[in-house]
Amino acid sequence: MAHEHKLEIFRGLVKFKSNTSKIWGVLIFLTIVTAVEVVLGIYKPEFLMSTWMDPIEGSGFFSTLGNILLSPIVYMKPLNLIFILLTIVKAYYITWDFMHMRDETGSFRKMVVWTAVFLICYLIFILLQEGGYVFNVYNGEDALIKKDF
Amino acid sequence: MDSTVATGTEEKTWGGGNQPLKASYGKMMMWFFIVSDALTFSGFLAAYGFSRFKFINEWPIADEVFTHVPFLHGQELPMIYVAFMTFILIMSSVTMVLAVDAGHHMNKAKVTIYMFLTIIGGAIFVGSQAWEWATFIQGDYGAVQTKGGNILQFGEYVTVDGVEKFKRVSIDDIAIAQASVRAAHERKNGLWFVDESTLPPYTVSEIYAGLAANENILVRNQLLTEDGHKTVLSREESLKQIKENGKLVVKGANLHVNEYGTTLFADFFFFITGFHGFHVLSGVVINIIIFFNVILGTYERRGSYEMVEKVGLYWHFVDLVWVFVFTFFYLV
Numbered sequence: 001m002a003h004e005h006k007l008e009i010f011r012g013l014v015k016f017k018s019n020t021s022k023i024w025g026v027l028i029f030l031t032i033v034t035a036v037e038v039v040l041g042i043y044k045p046e047f048l049m050s051t052w053m054d055p056i057e058g059s060g061f062f063s064t065l066g067n068i069l070l071s072p073i074v075y076m077k078p079l080n081l082i083f084i085l086l087t088i089v090k091a092y093y094i095t096w097d098f099m100h101m102r103d104e105t106g107s108f109r110k111m112v113v114w115t116a117v118f119l120i121c122y123l124i125f126i127l128l129q130e131g132g133y134v135f136n137v138y139n140g141e142d143a144l145i146k147k148d149f
Numbered sequence: 150m151d152s153t154v155a156t157g158t159e160e161k162t163w164g165g166g167n168q169p170l171k172a173s174y175g176k177m178m179m180w181f182f183i184v185s186d187a188l189t190f191s192g193f194l195a196a197y198g199f200s201r202f203k204f205i206n207e208w209p210i211a212d213e214v215f216t217h218v219p220f221l222h223g224q225e226l227p228m229i230y231v232a233f234m235t236f237i238l239i240m241s242s243v244t245m246v247l248a249v250d251a252g253h254h255m256n257k258a259k260v261t262i263y264m265f266l267t268i269i270g271g272a273i274f275v276g277s278q279a280w281e282w283a284t285f286i287q288g289d290y291g292a293v294q295t296k297g298g299n300i301l302q303f304g305e306y307v308t309v310d311g312v313e314k315f316k317r318v319s320i321d322d323i324a325i326a327q328a329s330v331r332a333a334h335e336r337k338n339g340l341w342f343v344d345e346s347t348l349p350p351y352t353v354s355e356i357y358a359g360l361a362a363n364e365n366i367l368v369r370n371q372l373l374t375e376d377g378h379k380t381v382l383s384r385e386e387s388l389k390q391i392k393e394n395g396k397l398v399v400k401g402a403n404l405h406v407n408e409y410g411t412t413l414f415a416d417f418f419f420f421i422t423g424f425h426g427f428h429v430l431s432g433v434v435i436n437i438i439i440f441f442n443v444i445l446g447t448y449e450r451r452g453s454y455e456m457v458e459k460v461g462l463y464w465h466f467v468d469l470v471w472v473f474v475f476t477f478f479y480l481v
């Protein structure tokens with residue numbers, strides 16, 4: 001059975017000689033990314049611990065929409081944003097090279113990846129949007145929840 | 150296969166003779182299963198995010214919860230062991246993909262070796278997770294739960310290398326034993342149809358007596374300060390909180406109480422890592438079945454090692470999920 005493997009990663013920047021050496025190359029890359037995550041997680045650099053931008057003031061339509069669109073920057077610590085981005089990078093290389101998504105036909109790849117990505121984004125949006133509301137119910141100024149009594 | 154009815158149209162485009170996706174039925178169905186399973190896991194993780202919003206100002210700090218490494222007692226090494234587990238799982242993913250690659254070359258000996266290494270990696274991971282659970286359930290320093298369900302922990306300020314730090318103190322070190330008449334209710338010494346679980350190691354008044362006797366011990370509550378640490382109360386406030394609000398002494402974590410903070414944290418930890426661990430376990434079992442099939446030469450006779458590839462997809466997926474669990478449970 002002939003199995004064609006695409007041996008380039010990083011958009012052709014690195015090209016491996018065989019499928020086996022590509023696997024080891026990807027392992028080294030994933031290990032480095034994990035090590036970076038662990039080091040950042042242990043040391044937690046000060047400048048990554050507070051958001052670089054405040055949410056847009058006001059409760060109008062555009063400021064609300066702007067805050068939703070910018071939520072990874074205005075509500076999330078840069079450190080957490082870095083963790084999530086690095087995780088997606090790792091997920092990409094596991095799927096593309098270990099699960100051979102790179103070698104599948106384009107339509108099959110899109111069928112699997114776009115479906116999953118769309119539905120997962122939808123789930124995250126719905127649940128985190130509601131989470132923001134629940135946060136106000138629990139912690140807002142007129143919260144009915146009492147912590148200790 | 151033998152029972153397939155030949156209709157004579159299989160070779161024609163509309164009779165199934167066309168494979169536009171160039172993937173076999175089995176592989177495609179494995180991919181679709183993975184998509185649906187990915188949605189299940191993302192549902193769990195998104196629910197974790199949702200619930201965390203409720204307690205966003207008081208969520209336990211993972212670095213303070215998962216600090217243990219086997220054989221290194223008493224040392225605080227946050228993240229190290231989880232990072233090791235992640236590496237083991239990625240490593241077993243690599244041996245799996247090497248087995249798939251060897252299968253493409255019809256190299257039975259190599260497939261056998263790599264499948265074996267994959268199984269070993271999976272077993273190490275499941276074992277590590279069991280150890281992680283045991284450590285989490287057993288607990289660390291212990292705490293007092295308030296009437297409102299909040300957690301009060303103990304510690305003292307110590308100066309290490311010129312830096313003042315809040316060092317946790319175990320309830321075992323401060324509790325002063327008192328005579329108590331409270332005995333665990335068992336079926337044999339009370340109502341036969343009523344049962345009671347194990348009593349906490351100490352009563353709140355024993356802890357209070359210990360706190361009153363040790364001038365330097367302070368209480369910290371769940372609330373996070375501006376710089377991401379838990380709030381440490383003053384001496385008077387510490388005594389007041391334990392006396393007025395203390396209800397239950399907690400050691401370790403289960404689905405009802407959690408000495409590290411919000412009970413939801415423990416619930417999600419058990420549920421998500423448990424569901425993932427169950428996936429790893431079933432993956433190991435499937436890998437073992439395939440391993441024996443490889444040894445018996447089933448795929449050699451079949452002329453294709455595609456089954457290894459399909460199981461490999463599942464195994465990589467388990468690794469993929471762990472990457473996300475690792476991020477959202479231990480890092481973010």
